[in-house]
Amino acid sequence: MTQRLDTPDKEAIALLPPFExxxxxxxxxxxxxxxxxxxxxxxxxxxxxxxxxxxxxxFRVGEASDGPHVLQLSTRERAWVFQLHDLDCRAVAADLLARPGIAKAGFGLGDDRKRIIQKFGVEPADVLELNSIFKAQGYRKEVGVKGAVAVLFKQRFQKSKKAATSNWANERLSESQLVYAANDAYAAYRVWEALSL
Incomplete structure (x- = not known):
């Protein structure tokens, strides 16, 4: 029988040193x-x-999103934040997402996948939902990026609520938006790397 595991709670995570x-x-x-x-x-x-x-x-009932407006991809060294209002950027982003043989690792990607198919007309290839790996290891609930960073690195991943709910369709992204978006992808890469070793 698989052991049922829990991620640290908010209070325990708050005591951890910050994730770099x-x-x-x-x-x-x-x-x-x-x-x-x-x-x-x-x-x-x-x-x-x-x-x-x-x-x-x-924010309004029945209002449909025309997102995604931003795509972020990260390696160990660097993250790229693509603004998708430019058609050339969108075409390159679609090509990257449809590329087989390269794992695209993240958390809670079901909605992202649907929106990508709708907006780009491509099926993202080799998408790896990191929550499913933790589930297979016996974690009860969705782990998410904060839980995964706490479990694997014993560190606290900080996310700005203000940046999360900001307008991602803006022509100019703020520094806090860039840092938020890039680090979501970067943390997912680091989790993938730790699970792959």
């Missing part, structure tokens, strides 16, 4: 065709990416 996040010096904003091509070439050198998307929040 990527700073702006290791985050690349991608919003032109040239930047997208450079990002594409750099990402193709890796066998896995941390992966997540962000969409402008909807």
């Amino acid at each position: 996040r990527l700073g702006l010096d290791r985050i690349t904003l991608v919003n032109t065709a040239k930047q997208a091509q450079i990002a594409h070439d750099a990402l193709m050198a890796s066998r896995a990416w941390g992966f997540d998307t962000e969409s402008k929040p909807t």
Whole structure:
């Protein structure tokens, strides 16, 4: 019989030392065709990416999201934050997501997958839902990025509620949005790496 495991609670996580996040010096904003091509070439050198998307929040009942507005992909060294209003960026992002043979690891990706199919018309290939690995190991609830970082690294992953609910469709993303988006993907990469060793 599989042992049932629990992740640390909020209070226990709050006592842990902070997870070292990527700073702006290791985050690349991608919003032109040239930047997208450079990002594409750099990402193709890796066998896995941390992966997540962000969409402008909807607040009215029945309001449909036209997201994702941002795609973030990360390796161990750097994260790229693609703004998807530019058609060239969107085309490169679609190509990367449809690329087989490269693991795209993240948390809670069901909604992301549906929105990607809807917006890009491509099926993301080799998507790895990290929650399913923890479930197979006996964790009862969805682990999520905070729980995974606490379990694997004994560290506290900080997420800004303000950045999470900000307008991801803005032409200009703030520094806090870039740090938030990039580190969601970076933490997913680090979790994938730790589980793969």
